[in-house]
Amino acid sequence: MTDTQLDLIFKALADSTRRRIIDRLSKQPVQPLFEVCASSVAEDGVALSRQTVSQHLAVLEKAGLIETSWKGRTKAHSLSIGDDHVAAALWIKKYKQNGEKP
Amino acid sequence: MTDTQLDLIFKALADSTRRRIIDRLSKQPVQPLFEVCASSVAEDGVALSRQTVSQHLAVLEKAGLIETSWKGRTKAHSLSIGDDHVAAALWIKKYKQNGEKP
DNA sequence: TTAACATGCAGTAATACACCTGCATATCGG
DNA sequence: CCGATATGCAGGTGTATTACTGCATGTTAA
Numbered sequence: 001m002t003d004t005q006l007d008l009i010f011k012a013l014a015d016s017t018r019r020r021i022i023d024r025l026s027k028q029p030v031q032p033l034f035e036v037c038a039s040s041v042a043e044d045g046v047a048l049s050r051q052t053v054s055q056h057l058a059v060l061e062k063a064g065l066i067e068t069s070w071k072g073r074t075k076a077h078s079l080s081i082g083d084d085h086v087a088a089a090l091w092i093k094k095y096k097q098n099g100e101k102p
Numbered sequence: 103m104t105d106t107q108l109d110l111i112f113k114a115l116a117d118s119t120r121r122r123i124i125d126r127l128s129k130q131p132v133q134p135l136f137e138v139c140a141s142s143v144a145e146d147g148v149a150l151s152r153q154t155v156s157q158h159l160a161v162l163e164k165a166g167l168i169e170t171s172w173k174g175r176t177k178a179h180s181l182s183i184g185d186d187h188v189a190a191a192l193w194i195k196k197y198k199q200n201g202e203k204p
Numbered sequence: 205t206t207a208a209c210a211t212g213c214a215g216t217a218a219t220a221c222a223c224c225t226g227c228a229t230a231t232c233g234g
Numbered sequence: 235c236c237g238a239t240a241t242g243c244a245g246g247t248g249t250a251t252t253a254c255t256g257c258a259t260g261t262t263a264a
Binding site for chain 1: 108194197
């Protein structure tokens with residue numbers, strides 16, 4: 001796990017909009033862009049421009065958290081969260097100290 | 103775990119300089135600021151201004167990852183990474199899917 | 205008491221980020 | 235073919251981040 005990968009993953013997760021996108025993609029996988037926008041309004045009441053959502057999806061893809069594939073004129077987005085991502089998040093665990101478990 | 107806390111923690115971890123500071127603080131706990139600067143040069147060969155390091159430490163403290171206390175004219179910095187931080191990082195685990203374990 | 209030390213506060217510059225609008229491009233349906 | 239649809243690309247704006255320098259403040263030690 002390189003430093004750059006950790007940067008990308010943590011940075012991708014450090015935004016509540018992107019975390020919400022992940023959450024929505026988990027409930028309904030394989031959403032095209034316009035549907036991610038629609039879900040954002042429907043489920044979270046957050047109206048974001050298509051471009052903004054597209055940008056967030058690009059950040060998530062760069063971090064390897066989602067995968068995309070073209071189906072005709074729609075771009076299918078789906079989660080791609082594996083052990084490596086969990087392992088990256090667990091970077092912090094090495095440094096845990098307060099093992100308070102009463 | 104609020105959204106804001108997740109933001110702070112992930113953002114704090116999304117920088118290799120800060121991750122290196124955490125790593126150095128784990129090897130030698132309770133370092134004053136000037137010593138964190140010195141370690142940065144000595145161990146990583148990265149020369150950062152005192153102010154820059156101070157700012158990084160502030161970000162880490164805001165995320166609750168370190169604690170500080172004044173000892174005379176020096177400010178002692180020490181790690182304060184507990185179960186809550188690990189739990190926050192494991193936010194991603196809910197969404198893991200590729201359970202490939204052959 | 206004074207000099208050296210450790211840190212904070214203020215201000216600056218460059219870059220990155222999160223949002224937007226507008227135009228271009230590609231695909232599907234009639 | 236043509237209009238509607240789905241996306242990309244270019245560019246703009248306001249704010250945050252990361253780095254710096256310079257000056258001020260409080261503390262220890264000679």
